């Protein structure tokens with residue numbers, strides 16, 4: 001089943017020079033295509049909309065501060081079962097729990113600074129794609 005997903009390379013990935021490494025892993029998957037890509041800084045409104053489900057949690061404010069601490073790379077990736085697939089490439093949210101071979105397992109540090117975001121369902125992907133790439137058909 002062909003899907004689309006939103007991937008964000010978080011400010012730690014950009015600062016640490018891991019953009020190429022992470023995008024390379026995505027590109028090497030056969031049958032996946034990067035159909036949009038942009039380096040940008042995120043404003044508060046976008047972050048509040050993106051992380052709205054976490055508002056009120058203790059990690060919310062530090063998370064928003066971290067996500068606005070430098071530019072991110074936003075990508076749209078299309079392909080067979082790409083939503084689950086990119087989350088597998090990323091590994092679990094907490095890098096300490098992530099297996100070597102996954103992006104967070106190989107490069108992640110702490111749970112907040114875990115390098116990558118990837119949509120977790122078709123519904124999230126549609127909502128997040130509209131938020132980050134409103135011009136996308």
Ligand SMILES: Nc1ncnc2c1ncn2[C@@H]1O[C@H](COP(=O)(O)OP(=O)(O)OP(=O)(O)O)[C@@H](O)[C@H]1O
Pocket residue numbers: 059063092093111112113114116117118119120
């Ligand atoms: N306990 C926590 N402490 C600090 N930061 C956290 C914690 N839990 C989650 N986060 C941060 O909030 C982000 C969103 O949390 P969520 O539970 O949606 O994880 P996820 O789905 O693995 O991550 P993402 O949505 O970024 O792909 C995480 O990626 C991480 O950066």
